[in-house]
Amino acid sequence: MGTAAERQTEWARLVIDSFVRAGVDDAVISPGSRSTPFVIAALRHEGLRCTSALDERSGAHYALGQARSTLRPSLLLCTSGSAAANYFPAVIEASEAGVPLIVLSADRPPELHNCGANQTTDQVGLYGKHVRLFANLGEPREDARSLRAARRFVSQAVSEATGVKPGPVHINAQLRKPLEPVAAGDELRERVDSVLAEPLTQVHRARPLTPTLVEHVPALVVHAIVDALDAASRPVILCGPADLRNAMFVDALTELSERAAAPILAEMASQFRCWSQTRAFGAFDTIWRTDAGRAGLTPDFVLQLGAAPISKGWEELSAGTRIRRIVVHPWEWADPTSDAEAIVQADIGSLLSALGRAELKLERRDVEFAARFARAESIVWETADQVLAEPGDALTEAGAVRAVFDALPNPSALVLGNSLPIRDVETWAPPSEKLLVVHSQRGVSGIDGVVSAAAGVASCVEGPTTLVIGDVSFLHDLNGLQLAADVEGPLVLVVINNGGGRIFEQLPIAHDGDESWLPFFTTPHDADLASAAAIHGCEHRGARTIAELRRALEEAYAGRGCTVVEAIVPPKSALEQGLELRNRVQQALARKAP
Missing domain, CATH: 3.40.50.970 (Thiamin diphosphate (ThDP)-binding fold, Pyr/PP domains)
Structure with a gap:
């Protein structure tokens, strides 16, 4: 033929x-x-x-x-x-x-x-x-x-x-x-x-995959979670990374939290921390990284929604105390500590909708627990504001993260790079009513391809997209600027340039090994990021002060296309300010005895 x-x-x-x-x-x-x-x-x-x-x-x-x-x-x-x-x-x-x-x-x-x-x-x-x-x-x-x-x-x-x-x-x-x-x-x-012209074969599953649909959650699953909540004195709802579908169920989560008297502890990538009328707490990582926080604010039941949390505070808390926990994830066995009581494989939003119709009993609640957590939350963010104010206009890593967060358009998409940036955001960016869809690359948590991924996100959204990324990760994906340059945007790539992979200075290798080893982990560099941006015609703005960074962000969001905003910060500022924050929070919580 x-x-x-x-x-x-x-x-x-x-x-x-x-x-x-x-x-x-x-x-x-x-x-x-x-x-x-x-x-x-x-x-x-x-x-x-x-x-x-x-x-x-x-x-x-x-x-x-x-x-x-x-x-x-x-x-x-x-x-x-x-x-x-x-x-x-x-x-x-x-x-x-x-x-x-x-x-x-x-x-x-x-x-x-x-x-x-x-x-x-x-x-x-x-x-x-x-x-x-x-x-x-x-x-x-x-x-x-x-x-x-x-x-x-x-x-x-x-x-x-x-x-x-x-x-x-x-x-x-x-x-x-x-x-x-x-x-x-x-x-x-x-x-x-x-x-x-023939119809393409359709696949029909018992679990609908369309994000706007709510799947059926068996009564047995709902009852198991309700029984655990009813038996708890100090329950919390701990929200780890999840995709954007969670944002549609902020109201359902808030209703469950209020009816169950269980505080919401939400990481930025959970989609529950930054949304209209959110009631989430965001300082739990800092709280649980202090002795006083772990002593006074340990839950006796955790309903984990989404992937395993990034939080080191949660890691330290759960390593020292066996806490009853049920994990909810659409498909993953999200329990790296291997001590969950149950794994519920269900759509998170569908489960929240089902729990919203369940009858809950509060007789065993410690009625002051949520209030104590709220006080500790306030202490952390007040202390963070003090630590951030002390350098004045000088730019630090924490100050850069807070300035970016304050400047984020509402609504917009936020992409978080791995290593320090995603952890910096957890520590220094409080919950907000800004409508932010937050994307992170937590499958294998690599630093590769993050610029390209942010460009991909920006190509599919109306309005601004912001990437917060470290300098090493940015250099690892310079070819991604070819794709970023073609995005209508505005796409704002905020590069925290601390001269290397400074997260390794917070790991045991920094003080337990030979000093000559460390550069093979931190990979210090003198790369010219302005020249890198120019390869593909991206705009570049550098900042060494808070005022310069705010001005650079304002100009970038007012324009179109891709802008690289380079925030040049002292190499050890993240380590030093993080330690200072935790020390002060420890002292404040010990005085308040939450």
């Missing part, structure tokens, strides 16, 4: 169109020849927004950012050889964080394998157990059954990527020259059109 080149062209058209019909809106394309049939099909499709990423590693993290913002997978397109291997860090992050992602890798045909052919390697099962599904598309064929099978592969790929445990999938496609599109004859094109 058609030549091999015609079949390949139509096959690619069918696959790309099927992805669009399955709900894929974005394709991130990296350059290469072998993927030409799919790239041209993607560029020709009016329903697909295509982004060019010169570096596959950056492109994959950009797609991750898009998926975190939309909860839908983006399609990654690359050529054969090492190209798909550069997706690996993002694939691992997607797998561990439960973020949907689809890799469509072009490959050489079977006759070019195992014979020394150029740009050829075994791509079958490249990502191992880190993908939810791997499939080889097979030879392009023109019979209706084979065309339907190709569409089924697509439907399965999107279904698995957005399944009960979302994550990455990998489809590998072996392509032959000629790779350029060839106009097919009427008969072949009409056959493909006929198959495309």
